[in-house]
Amino acid sequence: MSTIQATRGTRDILPEEIGYWQWVEATAREILAKAAYREIRTPIFEETALFERGIGEATDVVGKEMYTFLDKGERSLTLRPEGTAGAVRAFIEHKLYAAGGIQRLWYIGPMFRYERPQAGRQRQFHQIGVELLGTADARADAEVIALATDLLQTLGLKNLNLDINSVGEREDRLKYRQALIDYLTPYKQDLDPDSQERLTRNPLRILDSKDKRTQEITKNAPSILDYLGENSRQHFQRVQQLLRNLGIAYRINPRLVRGLDYYTHTAFEIQSDDLGAQATVCGGGRYDGLVAELGGPETPAVGWAIGLERLILLLQKLNAPPKYNLDFYVVSKGSEAEAQALVLAQQLRRAGFSVELDLSGSAFSKQFKRGDRSGAAACLVLGDEEAANKTVQLKWLNTGKQSAIAQTDLLEKIEEIRRQINAAKS
Ligand code: ATP
Numbered sequence: 001m002s003t004i005q006a007t008r009g010t011r012d013i014l015p016e017e018i019g020y021w022q023w024v025e026a027t028a029r030e031i032l033a034k035a036a037y038r039e040i041r042t043p044i045f046e047e048t049a050l051f052e053r054g055i056g057e058a059t060d061v062v063g064k065e066m067y068t069f070l071d072k073g074e075r076s077l078t079l080r081p082e083g084t085a086g087a088v089r090a091f092i093e094h095k096l097y098a099a100g101g102i103q104r105l106w107y108i109g110p111m112f113r114y115e116r117p118q119a120g121r122q123r124q125f126h127q128i129g130v131e132l133l134g135t136a137d138a139r140a141d142a143e144v145i146a147l148a149t150d151l152l153q154t155l156g157l158k159n160l161n162l163d164i165n166s167v168g169e170r171e172d173r174l175k176y177r178q179a180l181i182d183y184l185t186p187y188k189q190d191l192d193p194d195s196q197e198r199l200t201r202n203p204l205r206i207l208d209s210k211d212k213r214t215q216e217i218t219k220n221a222p223s224i225l226d227y228l229g230e231n232s233r234q235h236f237q238r239v240q241q242l243l244r245n246l247g248i249a250y251r252i253n254p255r256l257v258r259g260l261d262y263y264t265h266t267a268f269e270i271q272s273d274d275l276g277a278q279a280t281v282c283g284g285g286r287y288d289g290l291v292a293e294l295g296g297p298e299t300p301a302v303g304w305a306i307g308l309e310r311l312i313l314l315l316q317k318l319n320a321p322p323k324y325n326l327d328f329y330v331v332s333k334g335s336e337a338e339a340q341a342l343v344l345a346q347q348l349r350r351a352g353f354s355v356e357l358d359l360s361g362s363a364f365s366k367q368f369k370r371g372d373r374s375g376a377a378a379c380l381v382l383g384d385e386e387a388a389n390k391t392v393q394l395k396w397l398n399t400g401k402q403s404a405i406a407q408t409d410l411l412e413k414i415e416e417i418r419r420q421i422n423a424a425k426s
């Protein structure tokens, strides 16, 4: 009988890899909480119209990549391809703006896009993202960019490049759009088929084309930066000034336009030199038009999303393993010793330690090997002799030092042991 496998473009995240995910999630939670961002969890599927309006029908995401289906009640639903539209819908639906002032939100979860699967590109993938709603101030742009770079740096990533650009306000973009069409039209036959089609529908996206010939042509295309109005120019200058103040290096990339229609002013991407073709780890920008577009009050906003698969590929490549968090690995052999080990493990867990109990019943040597691989700070060993004396061998895995200790002492000297464990892990 043929077996069923995970469907194309999806994959299982197995326990051996999960440490990376939990490490990234814990680090993100900590960094975002320190900056007063609060988590929001929205549904995985939404009305299709939300994404059509919120992302724009001329984009690849809506035009080609959405998982859209009719449910049994004939409603057109779509698995969310990104997190911003849902967060903004919730922001409007629950009148989060009524509290006045600013909302700082973040989310994490699976997203769905019908794409050609390859390394760093899946059909179900995960994003962590932030949305800072309620202010047009350039400090907000700088704040969210700083959070993204902080998160990536805290995880130990290097060789990252921050590209920034301004796509201006709607009027600036309309003028630029026309200039771009005027420039590209004579080359129309030489553009790749997708770009030919975009020429009238969404010409800014042509700058994003991965086709070599098209890239040659767009090299000399007019720059959006020459079409920014005074307001847009000032905003962009201020963002750059603030990034310099924060010590964040950036490059200006006038071809960085992002795929989504609601972006205004700042657009940015963080890329890694270590990722190959799928180099962009983080994409974001300002989207002052979106809340009103979805029926809410005029609300300027800025945010980003980080692709977790790409981030974790990088962490694995850089050989930056997550810090282990197991305190004790408990090894025992013999019926009485095994019974005592079970009790001891429970007592230690109640005292706040993480404890893995070897249940194999195999030879000590085999259990020790697993203990070595477990990432624990120390092994606890119980054999017949320890069971008879109510003692336990405490073996530190970093130094190999071993000593016998009464089981009651182990529990009484808990603070001392906690200090030793922390020292062994640091
Ligand atoms: P790309 O040009 O690589 O398709 P995008 O512009 O479509 O990226 P965004 O919509 O800005 O991407 O999403 C933000 C981040 O989410 C990306 O920078 C990337 O890290 C990640 N991401 C997007 N699509 C996928 C996917 N299909 N598989 C894995 N990660 C993805």
Ligand code: MG
Pocket: none
């Ligand atoms: Mg894409």
